[in-house]
Amino acid sequence: xxxxxxxxxRQDSTFDGPLDxxxxxxxxxxSLTWLRTNQQTVNSLNVFPVPDGDTGTNMVxxxxxxxxxxxxxxxxxxxxxxxxxxxxxLMGARGNSGVILSQLxxxxxxxxxxxxxxxxxxxxxxxxxxxxxxxxxxxxxxxxTILTVSKDVAAAGEQALAKTDKLCDLLExxxxxxxxxxxxxxxxxxxxxxxGVVDSGGKGLFFIFEGVFxxxxxxxxxxxxxxxxxxxxxxxxxxxxxxxxxxxxxVVVDFQPYETLDLPSFYGSLQEMGTSIQVGEGDGIYRxxxxxxxxxxxxxxxYVMTVGTITKVAMENLLAQMGRIEPSCSENQNKVSPAPVxxxxxxxxxxAPGMGIARVxxxxxxxxxxxxxxxxxxxxxxxxxxFENLPTDKVILLPNNxxxxxxxxxxxxxxxxxxxxIPSRSVPQGxxxxxxxxxxxxxxxxxxxxxxxxxxxETGEIxxxxxxxxxDGVEVQEGQIIALLNGKLILSSQSLEDACxxxxxxxxxxxxxxxxxxxxxxxxxxxxxxxxxxxxxxYPKQEVEIQEGCQPHYQFIIAIE
Amino acid sequence: MSSNKEIAIVTDSTADIPECLVHDxxxxxxxxxxxxxxxxxxxxxxxxxxxxYSCLPEMKPIPTTSTPATGTFEQLYAKLLAHGKSQIVxxxxxxxxxxxxxxxxxxxxxxxxQIHVLDSEQLSLGLGFQVLAAAEAASTxxxxxxxxxxxxxxxxxxxxxxMLDTLEYVRRSGRVSWARARLGNLLSIKPFVEVRNGKVxxxxxxxxxxxGIDRLKELLLNLGPLEKLAILHTNxxxxxxxxxxxxxxxxxxxxxxxxxxxxxxxxxxxxxxxxGFAAILKQ
Numbered sequence: 001x002x003x004x005x006x007x008x009x010r011q012d013s014t015f016d017g018p019l020d021x022x023x024x025x026x027x028x029x030x031s032l033t034w035l036r037t038n039q040q041t042v043n044s045l046n047v048f049p050v051p052d053g054d055t056g057t058n059m060v061x062x063x064x065x066x067x068x069x070x071x072x073x074x075x076x077x078x079x080x081x082x083x084x085x086x087x088x089x090l091m092g093a094r095g096n097s098g099v100i101l102s103q104l105x106x107x108x109x110x111x112x113x114x115x116x117x118x119x120x121x122x123x124x125x126x127x128x129x130x131x132x133x134x135x136x137x138x139x140x141x142x143x144x145t146i147l148t149v150s151k152d153v154a155a156a157g158e159q160a161l162a163k164t165d166k167l168c169d170l171l172e173x174x175x176x177x178x179x180x181x182x183x184x185x186x187x188x189x190x191x192x193x194x195x196g197v198v199d200s201g202g203k204g205l206f207f208i209f210e211g212v213f214x215x216x217x218x219x220x221x222x223x224x225x226x227x228x229x230x231x232x233x234x235x236x237x238x239x240x241x242x243x244x245x246x247x248x249x250x251v252v253v254d255f256q257p258y259e260t261l262d263l264p265s266f267y268g269s270l271q272e273m274g275t276s277i278q279v280g281e282g283d284g285i286y287r288x289x290x291x292x293x294x295x296x297x298x299x300x301x302x303y304v305m306t307v308g309t310i311t312k313v314a315m316e317n318l319l320a321q322m323g324r325i326e327p328s329c330s331e332n333q334n335k336v337s338p339a340p341v342x343x344x345x346x347x348x349x350x351x352a353p354g355m356g357i358a359r360v361x362x363x364x365x366x367x368x369x370x371x372x373x374x375x376x377x378x379x380x381x382x383x384x385x386x387f388e389n390l391p392t393d394k395v396i397l398l399p400n401n402x403x404x405x406x407x408x409x410x411x412x413x414x415x416x417x418x419x420x421x422i423p424s425r426s427v428p429q430g431x432x433x434x435x436x437x438x439x440x441x442x443x444x445x446x447x448x449x450x451x452x453x454x455x456x457x458e459t460g461e462i463x464x465x466x467x468x469x470x471x472d473g474v475e476v477q478e479g480q481i482i483a484l485l486n487g488k489l490i491l492s493s494q495s496l497e498d499a500c501x502x503x504x505x506x507x508x509x510x511x512x513x514x515x516x517x518x519x520x521x522x523x524x525x526x527x528x529x530x531x532x533x534x535x536x537x538x539y540p541k542q543e544v545e546i547q548e549g550c551q552p553h554y555q556f557i558i559a560i561e
Numbered sequence: 562m563s564s565n566k567e568i569a570i571v572t573d574s575t576a577d578i579p580e581c582l583v584h585d586x587x588x589x590x591x592x593x594x595x596x597x598x599x600x601x602x603x604x605x606x607x608x609x610x611x612x613x614y615s616c617l618p619e620m621k622p623i624p625t626t627s628t629p630a631t632g633t634f635e636q637l638y639a640k641l642l643a644h645g646k647s648q649i650v651x652x653x654x655x656x657x658x659x660x661x662x663x664x665x666x667x668x669x670x671x672x673x674x675q676i677h678v679l680d681s682e683q684l685s686l687g688l689g690f691q692v693l694a695a696a697e698a699a700s701t702x703x704x705x706x707x708x709x710x711x712x713x714x715x716x717x718x719x720x721x722x723x724m725l726d727t728l729e730y731v732r733r734s735g736r737v738s739w740a741r742a743r744l745g746n747l748l749s750i751k752p753f754v755e756v757r758n759g760k761v762x763x764x765x766x767x768x769x770x771x772x773g774i775d776r777l778k779e780l781l782l783n784l785g786p787l788e789k790l791a792i793l794h795t796n797x798x799x800x801x802x803x804x805x806x807x808x809x810x811x812x813x814x815x816x817x818x819x820x821x822x823x824x825x826x827x828x829x830x831x832x833x834x835x836x837g838f839a840a841i842l843k844q
Contacts, residue, residue: 360747364766431747435766449765456772513769514749543749561768 018117019167021081025070027212028085032063033221034211035204040278042207045200055200058094058377062101063208065092065379078118082109082126090414093380097201099406100134100146102380104205107133120165124157127174138406144189146201152181153209168216175213178206194471249297250316253288257308261286266307273299285311341367345439346446347390350398350430351378351408354550357427357518357557364434366398373401374553383411393417394443396450400430402487420447425487426459427518427549428559458512459486460503460558462496481555496523496555497531501538507560515542516559518549523556568705569641570696571651573629573661574604576689577793577821586696589637593661593826594627601627604826613825614796614833623733626826628660634668638676648705649676652692652712655759656680677705679712682759685823686791686839687721715841721756722764722780723793723837724773728752730832731761753777754837774804777836782811786843791819795828795835804836 019027035042035056042056069088075081086109089102111129115122131154135141156177160170185199186192192199214221251274263279270277274292281287286308290300301313336358341347350366352358353373361369368386372378387395395417399408402425412419420443424430433450461484465476476482476492483491483503490506493499500517509515515535519528532546549557571589572578583590592604597620602608617624634651641649651669656662662680669676681688694715698708725731728750751773753764764780767773794801801820808814828835 363747432768435768438762438764440762441764457768513771516747516749516768545747545749547747559768561772 018119019078020117021070021073021075021078024078024081024085024118025067025073027215028063028067028070030215030221031208031211032060032067034214035063035207036060037222038207042200042204044278045197045203055097055204058096058098059101059201059204059208061379062089062093062098065089065381066102066105068092077116079109079112079115082112082115085109090410091379091381091384093407093410094377096403096406097146097204098377099380099410100137100201101205102410103134103137104130104150106137107131120161120167120170123167124154124161124170127154127157130154137410142189144185144187144192144202145199146205148185148188149178149181149199149202149205152184153178153205171209171213171216175206175209178202178209182206191471194469196469248294248317249292251288251290251292251297251300252314253301253304253310254312255286255288255304255308255310256284257286261307269303270300273303336362336369338362338367338369339365341390341392341439343391344394345392346394346396346437346441346443347392347439348396348398348434348437349383349386349390350434351400351404353401353427353552353554354518354521356548356550360431360547361398361434364431365437365439366434372404373551374403376552377401377404377407380407380411380414383408384415387411387415387417387419390417395419396437396447397421398424398430398433400424400427418443422447422450422454424454426461427551427557428457428459428516428561429454431559432457432561456561458507458560460484460507460556460560461487461554462499462503462556462558463554465492496527497534500531500556500558501534503558504535504539504560509539509542509560512560513542514545514559514561515539516545516547516561518547518551518557518559520554520556521550521552567647568699568708569646569649570692570699571634571637571641571649571665572688572692573653573665574824575654575659575661575684575826576652576692577685577791577823577827578689578692579819579821582693586693586700588692588696589641591629591633591637591665593629593824595624595825595829596627597624598622604824610822610825610828611796614822614828617829617833624825624829626829628664631664631668634665635671638668638672642672642675647675650695650699650705650708650712651676651678652681652688652695653678654684654688655682655756657682657759658684658761677709679709680759681716681719682756683716683719683721683839684756684827685721685793686789686819686821687719687756689791690719690789690839690841691715718788718842718844719839720784720842721793721837721839722777723754723831723835724767724770724777725752725754725831726770726834727832730830753780774800774836777838778804778807778811781808781838781840784840784842787812787815787840788843789839789841790815791821791839793821793823793835793837793839795823795831796833797836798822800836 039056039060042059066085066089070081070084073081073084086105089105093099093102107130108126110133111126112118112122131150134147134150138147141147153174156173157170160173164170182198182202185202189199211221267277270290273296274290278289279286288300288304292300297315304310336355339362347367348365349368349370350361351370351372352361358369367390370378370382370386383397397408397412397419399405399421405421405423408421412421422433424433432453436449436453438446463482465478465480465482468478469476471489474489474492480492480494481496481499482489483499485503485507491499491502493502504515517532528546532544536544551557569589571591573591574593576590578588595602595604638649651665653662653665662678666678669678681691683691691712695708695712698711749768751767751770753766755762755764767776792801792805805818805820
């Protein structure tokens with residue numbers, strides 16, 4: 001997807017002069033544009049073989065919010081402008097990487113407080129304060145992530161400052177170091193190495209710096225990526241998520257180029273035909289993926305024939321494919337009605353990834369529901385809104401996803417209300433916690449009880465792998481069904497039924513009392529009944545409950561307790 | 562056991578005081594009324610509690626309850642006064658949950674200041690322990706003022722908590738407003754309720770019985786030292802005994818803890834297989 005923004009005006013010459021607030025605006029716009037151009041690349045770097053929180057999308061939305069905050073401001077003072085940027089980023093922060101990005105901005109702004117014009121020393125100082133602030137914003141900082149990149153960049157900047165005080169030269173060092181640091185992330189984080197990718201958040205930060213660099217060197221910001229991903233990492237599942245109206249066909253072409261592929265011109269040509277462009281390479285075979293409108297469905301094939309020998313073509317009508325899926329979760333059916341809450345009572349805000357799950361939370365006393373979960377992390381702002389719409393000032397948040405906990409914590413610090421974030425990492429954990437809700441109880445006691453309840457349930461998740469990978473000794477082929485127990489990949493299978501039964505066996509479900517199966521929005525209902533019947537036969541002593549969850553991506557979310 | 566000749570103690574059948582103690586302390590218990598298929602049956606007559614709870618899930622129409630008639634109280638009060646009592650202390654189920662208290666109060670208004678009707682703000686042995694304390698005080702010749710003080714003192718320390726096997730019976734009773742709002746979408750829910758300040762409050766849920774029993778234990782242990790304890794259940798005798806035995810490993814139990822299959826007048830609203838306790842905190 002291309003930017004709605006005008007490409008910022010190029011200003012090669014003025015960069016080394018002291019920078020004012022208006023110049024910061026230009027730089028921010030440049031990095032936002034460049035990040036957006038490369039959004040899909042960042043998205044495709046998921047570290048786990050499930051459609052994880054869209055890092056690129058989250059970072060773009062965070063940067064967009066930051067930009068929106070200042071786009072109309074005439075402010076010339078650099079420090080004041082930076083504070084506005086930080087505020088906007090904080091309000092718009094989505095997902096873990098978005099929250100960390102907003103913390104980087106916060107530190108950056110703090111360092112340039114009262115700075116009218118930014119100079120080289122001030123810039124490098126701000127990078128180190130940004131790094132410190134980001135590290136402090138995370139309970140257990142993990143190396144090999146965006147944090148590491150921010151640290152390496154700050155260190156490289158400090159070293160370079162001894163040799164030059166030219167912003168332009170410093171920036172070059174920083175961009176180079178960001179790139180190297182991103183390349184090193186798999187050495188620090190085994191999960192990245194196993195998956196054969198670099199860290200997505202770190203890569204996003206690299207694009208932000210690189211956007212500024214390209215801008216001051218007058219390079220194009222909206223020309224699409226000219227890099228090729230490994231074939232195995234092409235995240236076609238995720239691409240399906242982002243169908244735009246009018247782009248009805250998905251076309252995938254495998255080909256061998258006649259000669260070295262001229263990527264910029266290749267991308268440029270494809271871009272005139274459609275969206276969601278991805279190019280992958282493995283063993284000399286290239287794979288091109290694109291979404292195109294009906295009338296252009298043969299264009300990409302014709303075009304690829306001009307640059308190479310086509311070995312395989314796959315074309316899918318996305319709309320027809322969507323229609324084929326039985327809509328088990330009709331949207332207008334049973335609107336969710338959250339429980340009422342009175343002033344002075346404790347309210348619960350629950351993040352729910354599907355209507356069915358939202359209804360269950362509401363029935364158990366949730367007073368507000370935020371839609372969200374995997375690949376759709378709510379922003380800090382949305383979370384704050386949900387707090388502020390409640391008539392009480394005591395609020396408990398159930399994020400129900402590991403990627404939303406941090407945004408929840410940030411939101412809790414930005415409201416005048418008394419908010420506790422119970423770190424529920426899954427829907428079953430959230431349900432176990434809300435069971436302990438006593439709206440009229442003592443706040444601290446209730447929070448304590450709810451937190452204790454998190455460990456009372458085992459969480460099973462059944463989903464489809466989006467890449468070939470080996471993790472924890474489990475080998476997974478793209479498109480296979482995989483099962484996760486308490487967030488850990490435990491098996492892969494060709495059949496949904498075998499995955500469910502295998503999961504229950506590994507979870508020792510026969511030692512428990514109750515198995516609750518929430519089926520997803522795209523899970524075929526007949527198959528659900530068939531599988532649940534099998535589970536009932538295999539587990540005659542356990543109560544087996546079946547619930548419509550309507551969650552995307554996960555065929556089943558299973559609570560074992 | 563000798564009793565204060567001047568003061569009589571009256572309660573109703575929701576107090577769940579075991580028969581032997583009723584007899585020993587000369588407590589006057591007015592029976593509530595069960596209405597089964599249009600016929601009125603006095604609490605405790607016609608069938609055992611065990612029989613009632615095992616039939617309850619199949620009973621149609623669902624049985625309902627009724628308070629003793631004001632006339633029943635009036636007759637009892639008149640009889641007690643005629644037998645030489647100068648004062649009557651009449652303690653009843655929480656007025657917000659039942660009309661028993663009002664029925665008694667209306668009856669008492671026919672007499673001139675000799676009858677003291679009190680709202681226990683409790684149910685089952687949460688009420689029963691208050692009545693027993695008053696009767697014990699009366700039996701040792703305590704004054705009316707002293708008896709009223711004792712009642713208030715015990716009332717403030719009474720705790721009643723229960724785990725129901727299902728929300729269904731509370732919900733259809735229509736007596737508890739949150740039960741409608743919190744009608745679970747989940748089929749398997751064990752609601753926890755607490756009777757406090759005359760109200761039944763929801764204090765969360767668990768999804769399985771085993772976890773529910775653990776939580777019940779935790780809630781009880783959190784209360785600290787106890788003066789009195791009764792394990793309450795609705796046809797869950799073995800669970801109740803096991804629960805009590807288990808508690809022995811954690812705390813020094815009060816003397817003579819009871820295990821009570823509670824009155825059908827309350828149990829019809831909780832449903833079978835419920836488990837809970839009534840406790841009086843140590844001073």
